[in-house]
Amino acid sequence: MELIKKPDYSYIKPTKDFEGVKIFFLSKHLGIHVDELNTDSLPSQKELQKISSYFPINTKEMIFLKQVHGDEVINKTNKKMSYPTADGIITPLKHVALFLKTADCVPIFLFDPINKIIGAVHAGWRGTSLKILKKAIQKMEHFYRTKPEEVFLYIGPSIGPCCYQVKEDVYTHFSFLGKEKQNFFTRRKDKSYMMDLKGINAHIAEQAGVLIEKIEISDLCTHCNPDLFYSYRRDKEETGRNLSFIMMT
Numbered sequence: 001m002e003l004i005k006k007p008d009y010s011y012i013k014p015t016k017d018f019e020g021v022k023i024f025f026l027s028k029h030l031g032i033h034v035d036e037l038n039t040d041s042l043p044s045q046k047e048l049q050k051i052s053s054y055f056p057i058n059t060k061e062m063i064f065l066k067q068v069h070g071d072e073v074i075n076k077t078n079k080k081m082s083y084p085t086a087d088g089i090i091t092p093l094k095h096v097a098l099f100l101k102t103a104d105c106v107p108i109f110l111f112d113p114i115n116k117i118i119g120a121v122h123a124g125w126r127g128t129s130l131k132i133l134k135k136a137i138q139k140m141e142h143f144y145r146t147k148p149e150e151v152f153l154y155i156g157p158s159i160g161p162c163c164y165q166v167k168e169d170v171y172t173h174f175s176f177l178g179k180e181k182q183n184f185f186t187r188r189k190d191k192s193y194m195m196d197l198k199g200i201n202a203h204i205a206e207q208a209g210v211l212i213e214k215i216e217i218s219d220l221c222t223h224c225n226p227d228l229f230y231s232y233r234r235d236k237e238e239t240g241r242n243l244s245f246i247m248m249t
Contacts, residue, residue, distance in 0.1 A: 001025075001154075001218045009054065010228055014154050014216050021118070022055070022097075023109050025156040025218065025244040028230045030054065032101065032241040042066075042083060043243070057097050057247060064099045065089060067122045071130035073139050087127050088136045090119040092144060097247040103232040103239050104159040104222050106197050108133060109246040111154075112146040118246050123201050125166065129173035133201050134208045148209025153202075153216070156244050159233055160221035161186065161196035168192075174200070 001012050009029035030051055032043050043051075048059040063076065066085040073088030079096055089098050090110070098120035100107040106128070110119035121127075121136050140146035161184075171193050174181055180203060184196040202215050222229035222242065230239045 001156075001216060001220075003220070012157060012218055012220065016152065016216060018111065018113060018152075020249050021111055021113075022057075022245075022247045022249065023111075023154055024055065025107060026051070026242065027228045028240060028242055031230055031243050034238055034240045037240065051243070056249075057245075058095075061095050061247070062097050062099055062245070063089065064101070065120075065122065067101060069105075069122075069124050069126040071127055071132040071135055073119075073121070073132065073136045075139060075143050087122040088120065088132050088139075090117060090136060090140050090143070092117050094248045097245045099243055099245045101241040101243060102156075102158060102222070103230045103241050104164075106158040106201055107156040107242075107244045108201060109154040109156070109244075110136060110140065111152045111246070112140060112144065112150055113152065114150050115144045115146055116248065117144045117146055118248055120246055123197070125170055125173070125195070125197060128197060128200055128204070129176075131176070131204055133204050137205070137208045137210070149211050149214075151205075151210050152214045153205050153210050154246075155198050155201060155215065155217040157218045157220040157222055157225075157229055157242070158198055159223045159231065160198070160219075161194050163221055163223035163233065164195045164197060165192050166195045170195070177203070 010027040012025040072086040074086045076091035105124035108121040186194040222231040
């Protein structure tokens with residue numbers, strides 16, 4: 001992926017471009033400041049207008065989720081403004097921007113260029129352990145006859161295996177990885193683990209039928225880049241939320 005730096009903000013965009021599809025992972029300068037966070041971590045109108053001034057998107061076209069670290073994926077079939085409780089969403093609609101809010105969790109976007117379907121998935125360790133990404137792909141198959149091998153997948157900046165230290169209570173949730181588990185967890189002397197959350201999601205996608213050459217992963221770590229991203233693991237309650245979105249035009 002490519003990091004684009006502007007005077008007062010930055011963003012990451014995929015190397016593989018599709019006409020009519022916009023995918024942007026925004027720096028914290030276009031995110032939700034900690035002072036603006038409400039119960040559902042939804043951006044204020046002021047923040048939405050700021051994003052709209054930088055990108056060709058109307059504030060009324062922005063769809064946000066009430067993210068709860070679960071595995072619910074909804075199928076959005078109308079342009080009615082709503083804030084559904086879910087961590088994944090798919091849609092065939094044009095001019096609807098699917099937004100994700102993250103502060104270390106993995107933002108993932110999906111695009112089926114054959115059937116013109118887009119999707120967005122918020123994957124923390126809980127959602128990842130529940131294989132929410134696989135469920136999003138299955139919903140695209142069920143509702144729109146998407147073939148997994150035709151899906152393009154974009155995994156954005158999140159906390160990397162360099163910084164994501166977890167204990168046994170998290171480690172035990174990933175027994176479904178089988179022998180592959182050793183590829184995504186590095187055991188430390190204190191019996192904790194360094195976890196590759198982005199890598200696990202890429203593996204889940206491959207197991208669901210997505211081709212490895214169609215998976216693009218940002219190598220940027222939110223924890224390592226305080227100038228670019230918010231990080232809950234780094235800043236605790238003093239952190240805001242990074243925003244990213246996908247939209248068909």
